[in-house]
Amino acid sequence: MTTSRDIILNAVRANAPAAVALPHVSSFDEGLPPAAERFRHSLELLGGQFVECPPGTDPDRRIGELFPDARVICSNVPEVSGTRPLRAVRAAAELEDVDVAVVRAAFAVAETGSIFLSEAELGLNALGYLAQHLVALLDPADILGNLHHAYRHPAFATARYAVLMSGPSATADIEGVLIRGAQGVRSLKVLPIPRRG
Amino acid sequence: MKRLDHAEAASRFIASTAHEAFHDQRLWDLRQKRDREAHHIPEWEALRELASRIKEHTLSNLAGYLEAFERNATANGVKVHWARDAAEHNQIVHDILSERSAKTLVKSKSMLTEECDMRPFLEARGIEVIETDLGERIQQLDDEPPSHIVVPAVHKLRGDVSEVFARTLGTEPGNEDVHYLAESQRRTTRPYFLAAEAGMTGANFAVAETGAFVVCTNEGNADLSANLPKLHIASIGIEKLIPRTEHLGVFIRLLSRSALGSPITQYTSHFRSPREGAEMHIVLVDHGRSARLGMADFWPALKCIRCGACMNTCPVYRRSGGLSYGATYSGPIGVIIDPTFDIRKYSNLPFASTLNGSCTSVCPVKINIHEQIYKWRRVMSEKRQLPLVKKATMKAAGQVFGSPRLYRAAISATGMAIEGLPRFAIYNWFNKWGRQREVPDAPEATFRAWYLKNRGGR
């Protein structure tokens, strides 16, 4: 029995244009600007906020200062305790009332101001989207220069779900007016806190 | 199927001056933002060339890459389906949903699902489909198709959106504040994300090497649609394949810069394997793509990454609005794809162009769009799809210009005279030209007459 799969593949094979060689892709990383500075610039361009953290900053306390009215803080990092432990959450929908979610980015991309988060960093994927605000800890040593570097990172082959998150949720669908906090988080703050140990 | 009259639809769009002025300026603005990004990246043209060749390579080896993609996705725990056409796609999606008693589907933007006309199919079978992209939601609530593949409601002003939301979501009538309207959509869509049994996305890229696919949004609505319900279905056109993860470096650098003039979308999401306790399905869709692959002049259109840059730059599109093309795909890319869906209905589209070539210059994957538009004109002529007036005019013009005597008779001292061309063609011609323009004055002598007099007719 000829399946749709067979029909499609046969048609694709029969109609294939003359072979074109696959080009080599370089990293285009000559003369890249200093990563941390560039990351901050790109992050802010895309609506994210870079929060200065002098050495010795306690992220738990800092987040408390940034969100004094937050009632529900859900953290997936050891440095921040939060008010609701993530491991207690059974279903993603329970995260609907989270004011602030706290995660640590696995790495970041200077070119685009993006942070990399997968299920490992998010705990529950939906955490990064249902919370009203997202705080991401980022070790400056984890900032890569550009997307070519980023896409050579092994995490893309192993993560079930991975997002390059660049600033908060946004849209300009109505008369080109920029809205932050369209459907996902209303703000994204990055705290440059080195990893422990 | 009746021939679509683009010019008539365009004239109605232009008549609404506030809408046309905003539409034109907004999209030109996106074009300028694209330029700024392009001029800031020294390797911009090199990236375009790479993207083009990676796509051409993939398309010339598509069967192999599709098989690799399926193999890897399946190994990742994803169920892969194949759909020959729109009908099969819709049936597959419906079956997946109904087998799991899913009654509500939240979805992010997918031109492919528009192409397949999926929503009415599912709704007729008792499944509620919620568009979650703000622009798509506006259009859904207004029962109108999206007009632009990236900014679906760009042809509407805030007053229009206010009216639609007041009518369908119960927002305050007359409240045109954009923040209020956007917040209203956020507030009314959230419950659907939380309760829906299934979520659906499209895909910008499908990576053969890993079986993963990538979805780019600014709102994060694809991530909400995919990460909340237990079932995630992705509809993917077979032309979306790229060989390796590293190639995403090229495409992601080009996509949002070309589309909106921003370095990257707020969310670039990579789906490889379902979450614990959840299911992921991919429907690979042909719907004419394999046939287009065999069209010697037109297969490069399959390189398209759906950025919309061609629409933003097209001076005709900006002044006619996407709906004037009467198809899922509008603007320059629409012009070269739509005739494959219905050659008669879309036989006018290749002529809704000045062949200025700006589209080709901005296309991140270097599709030779304006050259394909030119070639489609020949196809229309060969397949007898030209309107009678045009055909007759060209036949007459061809005869006049093919004969020095007939030509000289037509171009008399009083300018383009009536002799030699059929009356209805002239009437049509000058009638149309003169609607909004002055007709050129006739000089005292033609160049030829002057030359004979002043250079002795050597």
Added chain:
Amino acid sequence: MKVGLFIPCYVDAFFPEVGIATLEILEHCGLDVSYPLDQTCCGQPMGNSGCQDDAAPAEALFVKNFKEFDYIVGPSGSCVHHIRAHFDAIPQTEEVTKLRAATYELVEFLHDVVKLKAFPWAEFPHKVGLHNSCSTLRALRTASASEIDEPPFSKPMNLLRQVRGIEFVTPARPDECCGFGGTFSVFEEPVSAKMGYDKVNDHARAGAEYIVSADMSCLMHQKGCAERLGVRVKFIHIAQILNGARA
């Protein structure tokens, strides 16, 4: 070096002064120029409509008229583009191939072949907006296009800068198409007129007294729009300025 003067049909009929200026510049360069009297058209209108069968007689006639020349020069970017890029309704013999490659638009020819550097007889003390037609810009590539990341260059500017007294103004959208597009101007009249209106308004806002172009077809359309609108901008072909027209 024998140069055949190619005068497009609408220049012959409506703008003979452009043909005269073109001829005079070429003669000024000391070239042996002649105008085949039996020429009609390059075939573009029929070709652009996809009607190859209808374009063939005009193309054949063009070859018959121009085959003896070393160069064929015409004051029209769109016609020359058609000849170089599309002119294939007739068999592509060696003669046809050679003729197509030897066809030049006036600015290209003066800039690249004659390498004319100075126009001491020219003076044009006016504010001028330069309109590069899409054919000269993106097809013949006589100037850099804003979409492409490339170093800026402009052959028409290089020539016009030699003209005494000329002052340039730049519209907001210097290389957006003006909307003529050949038969588009009739079959898609609403959009064509809107594009023309926008173009002339843009130049007027920039302060242009004149709009100059290497394509009279674009100017014919823009002029028609400006006159209907009451926009007080004048129109002149680049050949006329380079040939010494004062207004």
